[in-house]
Structures are given as structure tokens and as C-alpha cells.
Amino acid sequence: MTPAEPMSIRALVRTEPRSSGDDRSIGAILIDSGRLTLDDAEHILRKQKDEGLRFGEAAIKLGLLKEEDIQFALARQFDYPYLVPGESNVSKELVAAYQPFSRQVESLRALRSQLMLRWFNGSPDRRAISIVSTARKEGRSYLAANLAVVFSQLGERTLLVDADLRNPRQHELFGLANRAGLAQMITGRADESAIERVPAFMDFSVITAGSAPPNPQELLSRSSFSNLLAMLSGRYDVIVVDTPAADEGADAQTVAVRTGAALLVARQNASYVDDLQDLSDSLHHATAAVVGVVMNEF
Ligand SMILES: Nc1ncnc2c1ncn2[C@@H]1O[C@H](COP(=O)(O)OP(=O)(O)OP(=O)(O)O)[C@@H](O)[C@H]1O
Numbered sequence: 001m002t003p004a005e006p007m008s009i010r011a012l013v014r015t016e017p018r019s020s021g022d023d024r025s026i027g028a029i030l031i032d033s034g035r036l037t038l039d040d041a042e043h044i045l046r047k048q049k050d051e052g053l054r055f056g057e058a059a060i061k062l063g064l065l066k067e068e069d070i071q072f073a074l075a076r077q078f079d080y081p082y083l084v085p086g087e088s089n090v091s092k093e094l095v096a097a098y099q100p101f102s103r104q105v106e107s108l109r110a111l112r113s114q115l116m117l118r119w120f121n122g123s124p125d126r127r128a129i130s131i132v133s134t135a136r137k138e139g140r141s142y143l144a145a146n147l148a149v150v151f152s153q154l155g156e157r158t159l160l161v162d163a164d165l166r167n168p169r170q171h172e173l174f175g176l177a178n179r180a181g182l183a184q185m186i187t188g189r190a191d192e193s194a195i196e197r198v199p200a201f202m203d204f205s206v207i208t209a210g211s212a213p214p215n216p217q218e219l220l221s222r223s224s225f226s227n228l229l230a231m232l233s234g235r236y237d238v239i240v241v242d243t244p245a246a247d248e249g250a251d252a253q254t255v256a257v258r259t260g261a262a263l264l265v266a267r268q269n270a271s272y273v274d275d276l277q278d279l280s281d282s283l284h285h286a287t288a289a290v291v292g293v294v295m296n297e298f
């Protein structure tokens with residue numbers, strides 16, 4: 001076959017389920033992304049025809065493609081936001097985007113389901129959740145970012161807010177500048193243009209922390225922050241808010257009260273049960289619902 005004729009390949013390999021996502025076939029997607037040569041596609045097509053297999057099955061039997069290649073193509077076909085290393089400047093830590101079929105991301109989707117059942121019920125006062133933990137480096141930012149990504153993969157209009165004005169990280173995870181962000185929006189020095197859309201995902205935006213203020217807790221206590229969250233709740237289905245460690249001050253609690261709910265993160269073999277209980281109690285007294293505790297193992 002003459003090279004560079006994806007049209008003919010497209011006609012031949014249209015055997016997989018179709019969707020409104022990527023209009024190309026599995027084979028064409030893999031050829032266009034450089035994962036499959038035209039010659040190999042021909043071998044696969046022959047095997048597919050001879051043995052009555054699906055394209056992916058034939059390719060794997062021949063050892064020409066791996067399961068992850070097929071998943072990659074299926075993800076494209078079904079408009080599932082999925083990233084390939086080197087293709088985007090978002091961090092590899094966003095496993096929900098780079099390895100959506102891994103066990104860890106399977107657990108994130110299970111967590112998403114739990115949160116849909118226990119908190120997000122569609123009403124405007126239940127659209128935001130704070131990700132909190134007792135101490136530093138327990139994985140709040142990692143979890144907040146990946147959880148937000150799996151919500152967006154469900155087609156939810158998703159916003160991730162970095163309310164850790166002390167040690168912000170979301171801008172690093174998403175490869176964004178961190179000039180104007182939440183701190184500036186609260187003080188009225190930035191408008192909605194500080195909400196950054198991340199094009200790698202379906203309907204996904206981030207408000208970074210912004211340049212560090214000297215008085216983070218005071219800013220987060222202002223009514224302008226509550227008003228901002230109320231405004232955003234009218235625009236997004238899910239708002240995930242990253243917070244500083246609770247042992248760094250009252251910021252996390254302040255934020256959790258404003259979102260109405262908190263997801264408590266504990267790090268396996270690191271967090272102290274007594275501290276967790278204290279944080280859970282204080283959130284409860286401050287009228288933030290603790291909708292769940294996640295054990296983060298890493
Ligand atoms: N489940 C996990 N699997 C792999 N790595 C993880 C996991 N959770 C967290 N990490 C890694 O641990 C480090 C700390 O995570 P992260 O920055 O999310 O913690 P944090 O609680 O937000 O910390 P900080 O107190 O600095 O805000 C990061 O390098 C992150 O990639």
C-alpha cells in the first residue's frame with residue numbers, strides 16, 4: 001500500500017464503536033499519533049479479517065500494539081480527556097489524565113461516586129468541597145487536582161481553586177502562571193479573567209492562589225471570598241478547593257465552612273488518628289460537613 005493514505009485505512013478499520021468524540025477509527029487515531037505504521041496496520045487488518053477479530057484484539061495478538069495503545073485510541077474516540085507525556089505541560093502527577101485506566105484512578109472514580117452520593121446533589125449550595133488534612137505533605141494538592149480531573153471527565157463543569165495561599169501548588173500541577181489568582185480576586189485586584197481555562201480537559205478551569213499575601217487567613221475570612229464562591233457555584237457543577245494543612249492555621253477550617261463540606265485526607269503511616277479526630281470535630285463544630293475520609297497511600 002502506498003504510504004500516507006489514512007483515508008483508506010479509515011475506511012478499512014472502522015470496526016470499533018463510534019461516538020460523537022473523535023471521528024476517526026481506532027487504527028487511524030493510532031497511525032496519526034505515530035503509534036502504528038501503515039504496514040503494521042495492514043498486518044492487523046489481515047489478521048482481523050482472517051480470524052474475525054476486533055481491530056484491537058488482532059493488534060494485541062500480533063504484538064503490534066499494547067493494551068494502553070488501544071485505551072489511548074478509545075479515549076480519543078470517546079472524547080475522554082487523556083494526555084500523553086510530552087503532549088501537554090500539565091504535571092505527570094495528574095495521574096487521572098495520564099493514566100486514566102490505572103488502579104489508582106479507578107479508586108479516584110470510586111471516590112467521585114461516593115461524593116456524588118453524599119454531597120453533590122445538584123443544588124447550588126452543594127457544589128463546592130474543601131480538601132483538608134492535618135499536616136503538610138499528606139497529598140491534599142495531589143488529591144484535589146486529580147479528583148477535579150475525574151469530575152471533569154464525567155462531563156461536569158469543574159473548577160479547581162487553590163486556597164492554599166501559604167504553599168500553593170496547583171499552578172505547578174497545571175503549568176499555569178501564578179500572578180493573579182484567588183488572593184487578588186478576594187481583594188478586588190483581579191477580575192474573572194484570573195479564572196484560567198485548562199484546554200487539555202473538557203470543561204476545566206483553575207483559580208491559582210495568586211501572589212502570596214501576608215495575611216492569608218484574614219483574606220479567606222472576608223465576605224468577598226464567600227461572595228466569590230457563591231457566584232462560582234452558579235457557573236460550575238463541581239468546585240474543588242485545595243487548602244493549607246490544618247496545623248498551619250485556621251485557613252482550612254475557614255475555607256471548609258465556606259464550601260460547606262470537607263473531604264479529610266489522611267496519609268497512611270503518617271497522619272495521627274488523634275489529630276484527625278480533632279480536625280474532624282472542629283470542622284463539625286464550625287458547621288462544615290465532613291463528607292468522608294480518604295486514606296492516601298504513597
Ligand atoms: N497518592 C499519591 N501517589 C503518589 N504520589 C503522591 C500521592 N499523594 C501525594 N503524592 C506526592 O506527594 C507529594 C506531596 O503531595 P502534595 O503536594 O499533594 O501534598 P500537600 O498535602 O498538598 O502538601 P503541602 O502541605 O505542601 O500543601 C507530591 O510530590 C505528590 O506528587
Ligand SMILES: [Mg+2]
Pocket residue numbers: 140141142164167168169242243
Ligand atoms: Mg498542597
